[in-house]
Amino acid sequence: MKSISKSLTSSKAFSHIIFLFGPTGVGKTELLLDLDPQRFSVINADSIQVYRHLDIGSAKASKEVQDAITHHLIDVKDPWEQFSVGDFITYADEACEKIHREGKIPVISGGTAYYFKHFLYGLSEAPPSDESIRAQVSAEIEAKGNEWAYTRLGEVDPISAQRIHPSDMYRVSRALEVYEASGKPLSSFSLPTAARNGMQPLVIGLVRDSALLRSRLSLRIKMMFDDGLEDEIRSLLRMGAESSWPGLQGIGYKEFFQAMEHGEWSRSIIADQIERNSRFYAKRQMTFFKSFSEVLWMDPADKESILTEIEQYCCS
The missing domain is CATH 3.40.50.300 (P-loop containing nucleotide triphosphate hydrolases)
Incomplete structure (x- = not known):
């Protein structure tokens, strides 16, 4: 060929x-x-x-x-x-x-x-990463563990929890960071359609x-x-x-x-x-x-x- x-x-x-x-x-x-x-x-x-x-x-x-x-x-x-x-x-x-x-x-x-x-x-239109909030979320995850972080995500943003694998801690952390920064779940921010x-x-x-x-x-x-x-x-x-x-x-x-x-x-x-x-x-x-x-x-x-x-x- x-x-x-x-x-x-x-x-x-x-x-x-x-x-x-x-x-x-x-x-x-x-x-x-x-x-x-x-x-x-x-x-x-x-x-x-x-x-x-x-x-x-x-x-x-x-x-x-x-x-x-x-x-x-x-x-x-x-x-x-x-x-x-x-x-x-x-x-x-x-x-x-x-x-x-x-x-x-x-x-x-x-x-x-x-x-x-x-x-x-x-x-998406989610707020950009904030270094201080990221550090706060990271410290909490380190103290309480990855399992706690994923459980917490399921409580505040169940839609994102379904989309993100429990071992993908980068995305779990980012979703928690968005929630802490905005008070709204990451899944509530829409993606562009075009x-x-x-x-x-x-x-x-x-x-x-x-x-x-x-x-x-x-x-x-x-x-x-x-x-x-x-x-x-x-x-x-x-x-x-x-x-x-x-x-x-x-x-x-x-x-x-x-x-x-x-x-x-x-x-x-x-x-x-x-x-x-x-x-x-x-x-x-x-x-x-x-x-x-x-x-x-x-x-x-x-x-x-x-x-x-x-x-x-x-x-x-």
């Missing part, structure tokens, strides 16, 4: 942007390798791959893949630093401008669903048979351990890693720290936990992605059809 290689003028390319999303393990990276690197560049939309030193557990694109096609928004933060959806929009906007100046088309690819949604529509900047992206969602996806996830986790995931964790510990670091909230990392908190380090138990959490996460991703309108749902095995859709969109 030939990759797409027809050139476009910069003015034509500037009006185009492609979203390529799907659940963890569905096969996004393999598909990116069929795009012509002279015509496309990738913007990472995975909330853990933005962090340095988190390579294996985040299934970050390998050096060979990054050499084959340019990737943006990988390794832009240290794992102890926060990276918000607002940061993603800022970084992604800058990357899009750079890619368009090069006469290429940006392909935003990843599995962090709310990155796509907010990049398309913008942020796309930013008149954006009209081609939105491709990748989907596989559920049994096949489970099999791929199982194989992927085995490969992560074979590739040295435990050594990566030990390297992070030598750096002084703490379970509270934002980058370590992702699946593939948090399971190790949870195990250590219980005085355990069993490869089989941790691997089972990663696989279980990955399956649940994939289901949540699909639920969120299905809320998008005008998505072309396609099987990543049908690369010819996907590339045809991309070609038709780029030439429209």
Whole structure:
């Protein structure tokens, strides 16, 4: 199968942007390798791959893949630093401008669903982060624990509590911060309904048979351990890693720290936990992605059809 290689003028390319999303393990990276690197560049939309030193557990694109096609928004933060959806929009906007100046088309690819949604529509009208309130909320969570924080969120903002996973303490903390700052739940602030900047992206969602996806996830986790995931964790510990670091909230990392908190380090138990959490996460991703309108749902095995859709969109 030939990759797409027809050139476009910069003015034509500037009006185009492609979203390529799907659940963890569905096969996004393999598909990116069929795009012509002279015509496309990738913007990472995975909330853990933005962090340095988190390579294996985040299934970050390998050096060979990054050499084959340019990737943006990988390794832009240290794992102890926060990276918000607002940061993603800022970084992604800058990357899009750079890619368009090069006469290429940006392909935003990843599995962090709310990155796509907010990049398309913008942020809600919720009050901006307040450093003093954030510190207050953070201190309370540290004193009372993550379970208390999620329970508290369920009391003041049950809608957000349903949307946010209990382990996603960045978003739990942000929702509590909004409530403390405004007296209103985060879910009460509406999102814009019109796309930013008149954006009209081609939105491709990748989907596989559920049994096949489970099999791929199982194989992927085995490969992560074979590739040295435990050594990566030990390297992070030598750096002084703490379970509270934002980058370590992702699946593939948090399971190790949870195990250590219980005085355990069993490869089989941790691997089972990663696989279980990955399956649940994939289901949540699909639920969120299905809320998008005008998505072309396609099987990543049908690369010819996907590339045809991309070609038709780029030439429209």
